Structure formats: C-alpha cells, structure tokens
Ligand SMILES: Cc1ncc(COP(=O)(O)OP(=O)(O)O)c(N)n1
C-alpha cells in the first residue's frame with residue numbers, strides 16, 4: 779500500500795456537478811493526489827455506484843487509492859477504502875468486512891481519545907478538523923494547531939488534517955504534523971480542470 783502522505787482530494791457533488799466530476803478528479807490525480815474520497819450525500823444508489831466505479835478506474839490508472847465516504851456497503855462492493863465519521867457505523871465491523879488491507883479512516887474532530895479508540899478498532903488513519911473556516915462544512919467542530927501537535931506526539935497513525943485547507947493554510951498543518959491534507963473547496967472550487975491540476979501539484983509539492 780502507498781504511504782499515507784500527501785494530498786487527499788475529496789469530491790463534492792455541488793462543486794462537481796454538470797459532468798465535472800471525472801475531468802476534475804482526473805486533473806487532481808494528474809496533479810499528484812494520493813487518496814481520493816468519493817463524498818456524495820445523495821440517495822441515488824445507481825448513480826453512486828456508477829460514479830464510484832468510474833473513480834476507482836481513474837484511481838487505478840494514476841496509482842491512487844479510492845475511499846468511499848460513509849457507505850460501507852459500497853466500499854465492500856467495490857473493494858475500496860472507507861471513511862467513517864462518529865455516528866457512521868462501527869469501525870471494527872468495517873475492518874472485519876473490508877479486511878486487513880483496506881484503508882479505513884475515522885473522523886476524530888478535536889478529540890485525542892477518539893483517535894486512540896479508532897486505532898484500537900482498526901483505523902488506518904485518523905482525521906482531525908476543522909482547522910480553518912470551511913466553505914463546505916462551516917459548522918464542523920473546530921480544532922487547533924496545538925491539538926495537531928499533541929496528536930502527532932501521541933498518535934501512531936497517519937494524521938489527516940481537514941477543514942478550510944488551502945495553499946495558504948496547508949503549510950502550517952504539515953509543519954505541525956499532518957501526514958495528509960484533505961481538501962475540497964480549495965481544490966475543486968474552480969472552473970477549469972487545468973487549474974485543479976495546478977492546485978493539486980502545488981499541494982503535493984508541499985510534501986516534497
Ligand atoms: C478525511 C475526512 N475527514 C473527515 C471527514 C468528515 O467525516 P464526517 O464527520 O462523517 O462528515 P461527512 O463527511 O460524512 O459529512 C471526512 N469525510 N473525511
């Protein structure tokens with residue numbers, strides 16, 4: 779499995795509507811994204827399956843890993859990774875179903891004890907946030923850079939930082955111990971795939 783370090787791109791159905799999903803995701807992968815999360819809150823199961831299959835194919839082509847948000851059944855059907863928030867179901871059950879090689883991530887907000895628990899239940903990475911103002915999820919609980927430093931010191935899993943991550947804010951997160959930065963708006967909130975690729979390259983270069 780690839781090292782969990784670098785850009786973690788997360789899709790957004792509103793930002794990527796109108797046929798933009800695949801060209802913009804391909805641009806992010808061309809720009810070096812290592813993980814791609816399919817985050818779609820709709821209940822259109824047929825479309826979700828179709829889109830996730832297409833994303834799995836793209837990830838395969840670019841050597842990246844696909845993670846499905848929230849939906850254990852879809853992740854199991856496609857044989858890909860899964861991200862679970864608090865309240866999205868049992869991490870231990872997901873690990874049992876997806877197997878030891880699957881990448882499974884857990885939302886820990888700003889709480890170190892949740893990271894410890896997630897590690898015990900088989901998480902591959904822990905995600906903390908939101909670190910900055912987020913256009914995508916403005917109401918997510920806030921986390922501080924100090925928390926990130928404490929997590930780095932105490933937590934033996936790769937750490938994902940999320941929430942308001944931009945090319946301006948990412949360097950501080952990486953300096954304080956983030957293994958990956960998870961980005962929606964600052965990556966996909968632009969019109970042209972070429973600009974998505976440029977931004978992905980710039981995020982990826984922060985990890986060199
Ligand atoms: C990498 C990463 N970190 C955190 C989240 C948030 O998960 P959750 O709290 O379950 O919220 P939703 O994304 O489901 O709205 C995430 N998706 N990815």
Ligand SMILES: Cc1nc(C(=O)O)sc1CCOP(=O)(O)O
Nearest residue numbers: 907908912914918941942962963
């Ligand atoms: C999906 C999500 N979860 C968060 C958390 O803090 O758990 S913040 C967030 C949104 C991230 O999008 P953007 O890069 O546009 O801020």
Ligand SMILES: [Mg+2]
Nearest residue numbers: 848862863866
């Ligand atoms: Mg969730």
